[in-house]
Amino acid sequence: MEKQLITLDLDGTTLNQASSLSNTTIKTLQAASNAGHIVSIITGRPYRMAVDIYDQLQLKTPMANFNGALTHIPHQSWAGEYRRSINKSIVLDLLKNKDKYHIELLAVEDKDSYLADHGSPASFDFFPHTIAKNQILTPESLRKNPTSITILVEPRYENQVKNQLLHHYGDFIEIGVWGGPNSVLEIVSKGIQKAKAVSYIANYYGIDRSNIIAFGDEHNDAEMLDFVGRGVAMKNATPQIKGIANDITEFDNDHDGVARYLTQYLKLAQ
Incomplete structure (x- = not known):
């Protein structure tokens, strides 16, 4: 063969x-x-x-x-x-409008870095439950464009939030929805x-x-x-x-x- x-x-x-x-x-x-x-x-x-x-x-x-x-x-x-990275302005918008998008956790990653707005809930094992101060996601700590954005949302708002994000940023991003019990949207660069x-x-x-x-x-x-x-x-x-x-x-x-x-x-x- x-x-x-x-x-x-x-x-x-x-x-x-x-x-x-x-x-x-x-x-x-x-x-x-x-x-x-x-x-x-x-x-x-x-x-x-x-x-x-x-x-x-x-x-x-x-x-x-x-x-x-x-x-x-x-x-x-x-x-x-x-x-392929995502413009960090999208992350900053999500950070500023967490309530509007019903975001329970916002995390961004690269090959060697991880930032999140807070530690992951106990029921969600894909991300660290406790994070160091230098891993807290803020406009100041986000120094470069990330490779991936992951957001945990309230389950009843999953489709609504996905559609809102595609409406605002559909020319720049792809959104995947994780299977399983959690409502998780994974965002990467378009294409x-x-x-x-x-x-x-x-x-x-x-x-x-x-x-x-x-x-x-x-x-x-x-x-x-x-x-x-x-x-x-x-x-x-x-x-x-x-x-x-x-x-x-x-x-x-x-x-x-x-x-x-x-x-x-x-x-x-x-």
């Missing part, structure tokens, strides 16, 4: 329900790398929440964070690294999507689209699965993603769906 680029969503896909890698998944992905294939993480997660997973897999390949707004090779300087990061990495390695296999489970994986030669939806994926995919894993993310699929598809030694 020709060299494949294997692009992996994390939550609900490569990670199990405990948000961790199983030993089977680690061994399988390392076996794929050792067989000459390129394994690359393409996630909506910020770098701070993905680097440990990258290191567990012992990867040396580019990784895309914030759904492709940041593409880089961790732990090294890479000439191909790129970042950002996982498929663009996958294309960029494939071009870097000289790999044709037909030799890219991508795994995903949620709406932010849609363009990626549609773009690649072989888009694979998880058994636990949304109906929309299953409808786009070329194939569906036999097992879900809690039962090594990605690992079992790749072992068979790449004919990896067990």
Whole structure:
């Protein structure tokens, strides 16, 4: 088989329900790398929440964070690294109008920085519950344009706030809505999507689209699965993603769906 680029969503896909890698998944992905294939993480997660997973897999390949707004090779300087940012004036407007937008938490991130208006609520584990003084988001502490804006809103206002933001800033931003119990809007620069990061990495390695296999489970994986030669939806994926995919894993993310699929598809030694 020709060299494949294997692009992996994390939550609900490569990670199990405990948000961790199983030993089977680690061994399988390392076996794929050792067989000459390129394994690359393409996630909506910020770098701070993905680097440990990258290191567990012992990867040396580019990784895309914030759904492709940041593409880089961790732990090294890479000439191909790129970042698409959002004008900080949008953050300042949100900060000034938190009540108007029903914002419960406002956070901005970059590769190596995190600022928030306050610590995350106890029920929301994606962000730090306590933050240092120099991590408090203010007009003074926001010195550069961020890569990502994340806002936690009151659930009943989720659609209203999304529509308000698109009305005011639709020419400059994309808004993703997280699945799960919390009403979270994730904002990145206009035009950002996982498929663009996958294309960029494939071009870097000289790999044709037909030799890219991508795994995903949620709406932010849609363009990626549609773009690649072989888009694979998880058994636990949304109906929309299953409808786009070329194939569906036999097992879900809690039962090594990605690992079992790749072992068979790449004919990896067990």
